[in-house]
Amino acid sequence: MEAALERADVMARNDESSCKTRNSGNIEYDPVQARVASGKAPVLVEIICERVHCVLYDYAINTVDMIVDVFGDLIDIQTVIRQGDRKNAQRFLDLCARAGRMLPVPTILINGEVAFTSVPHPNELEDTIRSILVRKGFLPENK
Numbered sequence: 001m002e003a004a005l006e007r008a009d010v011m012a013r014n015d016e017s018s019c020k021t022r023n024s025g026n027i028e029y030d031p032v033q034a035r036v037a038s039g040k041a042p043v044l045v046e047i048i049c050e051r052v053h054c055v056l057y058d059y060a061i062n063t064v065d066m067i068v069d070v071f072g073d074l075i076d077i078q079t080v081i082r083q084g085d086r087k088n089a090q091r092f093l094d095l096c097a098r099a100g101r102m103l104p105v106p107t108i109l110i111n112g113e114v115a116f117t118s119v120p121h122p123n124e125l126e127d128t129i130r131s132i133l134v135r136k137g138f139l140p141e142n143k
Contacts (some may be wrong), residue, residue, distance in 0.1 A: 034079045035061070041076035042138050043129055048092060048107040051083040059119050060106040066122045067129060074138055075129060 034052055045064055049057035081088045096102050099114050108116040133139040
């Protein structure tokens with residue numbers, strides 16, 4: 001496990017500039033940023049991705065963002081970037097150990113449990129989160 005963490009540190013250092021955007025004339029790009037959860041919401045949605053601003057990362061984040069508006073402060077988003085820093089690499093390995101297998105990219109976890117191993121349709125993600133919030137008593141059943 002230590003070797004994997006060291007490799008993640010090296011990859012993060014080597015890949016730091018690839019996440020930055022450059023000004024191309026009058027065009028400025030606004031890449032999707034990594035998310036850090038506040039720890040205050042009853043539902044934590046974690047998204048495992050390879051690196052910031054890869055296609056699957058953007059797709060997964062955008063899908064989750066569609067649902068944030070529905071539930072507001074009841075959900076928190078955290079990205080787990082496999083090729084990120086040591087903290088991200090450790091969280092990824094911890095989630096894999098908990099799941100009993102290496103988790104694919106993208107994987108969406110809800111409250112630490114694997115919910116999707118691909119990007120779901122927004123309605124499917126909404127229904128899954130809603131059922132958890134109902135079960136925990138944060139939403140009424142008929143909503």
